[in-house]
Amino acid sequence: MNASADTPLLGASQSALVEERARGQLQIFWRRFRRHKLAMASAVYLVILILVAIFAPVIAPHDPYKNDLQLARFGRPAAPSLEHPFGSDQLGRDQLSRIIYGARVSLMVGFVATGLAIVAGTLLGALAGYAGKWTDMVIMRMADVLLAFPPLLFSMAALAAFDTSKRGVIHIAAVLGVIGWMNVARLVRGEFLILRTREYTEAARAVGASGGSIIMRELLPNAVGPIIVAATLGIPAAILTESALSFLGFGIQPPEPSWGNMISGSGSNTFAMMRDFNAWWMGLFPGLAIATTVLAFNFFGDGLRDALDPRTVLD
Amino acid sequence: MTAYIIRRLLWMVPLLFGVSVISFALLKAAPGDPVSAILASAAREGGGMTAEDRQRLREQYGLNDPAYIQYFRWLGEVSSGNLGESTRSNAPVFDVIKQRLPNTVKLSLISLVLTLAIALPLGILSAVKQYSRLDYGLTLISFAGISVPQFWLALMLLYVFALQLGWLPSFGMRSAYVEDDFMSRTIDSIKHYILPVTSITIVGLTGYMRYQRAAMLDVIKQDYVRTARAKGLSERTVIFKHAWRNALIPIITLLGYVFVILVEGSIIVESIFSWPGMGLLAVDSLQQRDYPVVMAIVLLSSVLILMGTLLSDILYALVDPRVRYD
Numbered sequence: 001m002n003a004s005a006d007t008p009l010l011g012a013s014q015s016a017l018v019e020e021r022a023r024g025q026l027q028i029f030w031r032r033f034r035r036h037k038l039a040m041a042s043a044v045y046l047v048i049l050i051l052v053a054i055f056a057p058v059i060a061p062h063d064p065y066k067n068d069l070q071l072a073r074f075g076r077p078a079a080p081s082l083e084h085p086f087g088s089d090q091l092g093r094d095q096l097s098r099i100i101y102g103a104r105v106s107l108m109v110g111f112v113a114t115g116l117a118i119v120a121g122t123l124l125g126a127l128a129g130y131a132g133k134w135t136d137m138v139i140m141r142m143a144d145v146l147l148a149f150p151p152l153l154f155s156m157a158a159l160a161a162f163d164t165s166k167r168g169v170i171h172i173a174a175v176l177g178v179i180g181w182m183n184v185a186r187l188v189r190g191e192f193l194i195l196r197t198r199e200y201t202e203a204a205r206a207v208g209a210s211g212g213s214i215i216m217r218e219l220l221p222n223a224v225g226p227i228i229v230a231a232t233l234g235i236p237a238a239i240l241t242e243s244a245l246s247f248l249g250f251g252i253q254p255p256e257p258s259w260g261n262m263i264s265g266s267g268s269n270t271f272a273m274m275r276d277f278n279a280w281w282m283g284l285f286p287g288l289a290i291a292t293t294v295l296a297f298n299f300f301g302d303g304l305r306d307a308l309d310p311r312t313v314l315d
Numbered sequence: 316m317t318a319y320i321i322r323r324l325l326w327m328v329p330l331l332f333g334v335s336v337i338s339f340a341l342l343k344a345a346p347g348d349p350v351s352a353i354l355a356s357a358a359r360e361g362g363g364m365t366a367e368d369r370q371r372l373r374e375q376y377g378l379n380d381p382a383y384i385q386y387f388r389w390l391g392e393v394s395s396g397n398l399g400e401s402t403r404s405n406a407p408v409f410d411v412i413k414q415r416l417p418n419t420v421k422l423s424l425i426s427l428v429l430t431l432a433i434a435l436p437l438g439i440l441s442a443v444k445q446y447s448r449l450d451y452g453l454t455l456i457s458f459a460g461i462s463v464p465q466f467w468l469a470l471m472l473l474y475v476f477a478l479q480l481g482w483l484p485s486f487g488m489r490s491a492y493v494e495d496d497f498m499s500r501t502i503d504s505i506k507h508y509i510l511p512v513t514s515i516t517i518v519g520l521t522g523y524m525r526y527q528r529a530a531m532l533d534v535i536k537q538d539y540v541r542t543a544r545a546k547g548l549s550e551r552t553v554i555f556k557h558a559w560r561n562a563l564i565p566i567i568t569l570l571g572y573v574f575v576i577l578v579e580g581s582i583i584v585e586s587i588f589s590w591p592g593m594g595l596l597a598v599d600s601l602q603q604r605d606y607p608v609v610m611a612i613v614l615l616s617s618v619l620i621l622m623g624t625l626l627s628d629i630l631y632a633l634v635d636p637r638v639r640y641d
Contacts, residue, residue, distance in 0.1 A: 141329075145337065146337075148330050148331070148333075148334050148617040148621050149337075149620075150574075151579070152578075153578065153616060156598070157342065157601060160341075160345050160601050161341050161342075163346050244464060244465070247464075247466045248466075248582070248586060248598060250601075260464075263466065263470065270470070271470060271473065271587075274473075280474060283471065284471070287464060290464050290467065291464065292462075294462040294464075295462035299458065
């Protein structure tokens, strides 16, 4: 039979074509992204940071949990030195090592919280936009209720529901996911409402494609750009919220180091240390770690948006 | 329009109901209760309490009933205007809030006015001089502004201006000892405002600036701006009379968001500066499991956010005749 001999061939050349086109798009994206120098530098910084977080036990010069009362005599934090470039806290723990371990917390919360928010938001938004009627009603009203909360206050109350000793990265990420999916859902729903009426969707429906396959194959791929941008800008927001929660005492609990709880100070107040011993290094370095990381994610997200948006003219 | 507003206001009732159910459930899920918090603080002060005391207190606060009964009892009280009593101080929640709210409102309003007064002109300037050195500089600053954690910024300001330079006080709203005349007290009060207001303003500033810049860039490209230029109006008139007024419209949509920023800003900034306002109250009450106060604060902030959104939608329709609600 001719047809059976032809079809695989046709399929092969077609998939090659698709692949080539995808590669072409990737190349265009890369060309556009590379031109954004701050975004490129940020990408490099973030890759290094991720490696540091993964290999923290190898890289950290000291044990982040080990008290050294010789170093911090009478609870006086040790100033930066060659041995301890970022100084120590009031218990003599090495600040640099704590910051290196803290990177794990910040990055994990950033990625997991945003991942949860994106997955939940995309699924719920897609469902609402595609199914319409009461499904749409229920999902979007739920979103309205959650949007009426100030996110920080909601997260504080939700985290207070967990025993302090058990509050970890996963709890924080889950709470931030619950309070963070609504904007993604609205975005995806909006895209779906527009895309649903496009000819190619009609065509897919006309040839008998199921609802699920229309969502996955026709609608989602076309809404993917805005979702990616929302994700990259969601990560720095989650990192900032985690640090604020840990600073306020509702997030990661000492002795586990996180950039936020290093500033509130484990057991005693960082501000008191800065006041009584002029220990500026205790406040300065963890905050710089947060600020540079969040800044890098923001630049990266900005570059990504410019590179993904065909309307941006770069030349 | 009136029908629309009424519909929106009515819609707030089920939303607030949802908010209250969720926050009540969260508070009930927390380990420990107001009684254990009271017992813990009593134990710290050396006063032991017996198991009977504990039981009596639990009974007194109605904590022995099932959660849903506690919720409906609370709901019944609230809908008849009684917010209950603080389990921490035994004062009526209404009084506790009445005492704290003005401090937060003052702090927030001053910060908001200052934010807008600085951000909007800078955003316009940035847009009018697009791609200039000034524009790049302001854009960089605004990126830094959205990336810096507010609590850290506040702490650094404290370190420099209160600890190192000693120019400004580090906590509270007024000094313990100050000359008792109007001038001294006013100056003392202003000094206490400077650092908290700066901390809130710098963080809020950058978002508005970028938003205003984008809106202005959008407007400048419009035909009516070109027309205004073409008929020979001065650049000043074109920018401030024709362009800016239209570029202000998108800013109105941020109004709902303003309250979120102010609520969160007050939580963080008040904690650092020991500012006796609602934010500090929220943190303390959550830690002490003072449910009636927490519930009142959550509901109050939700009402604020919902009203802000409604207000921004109404204003939007008022200033932009193209927008209509039916």
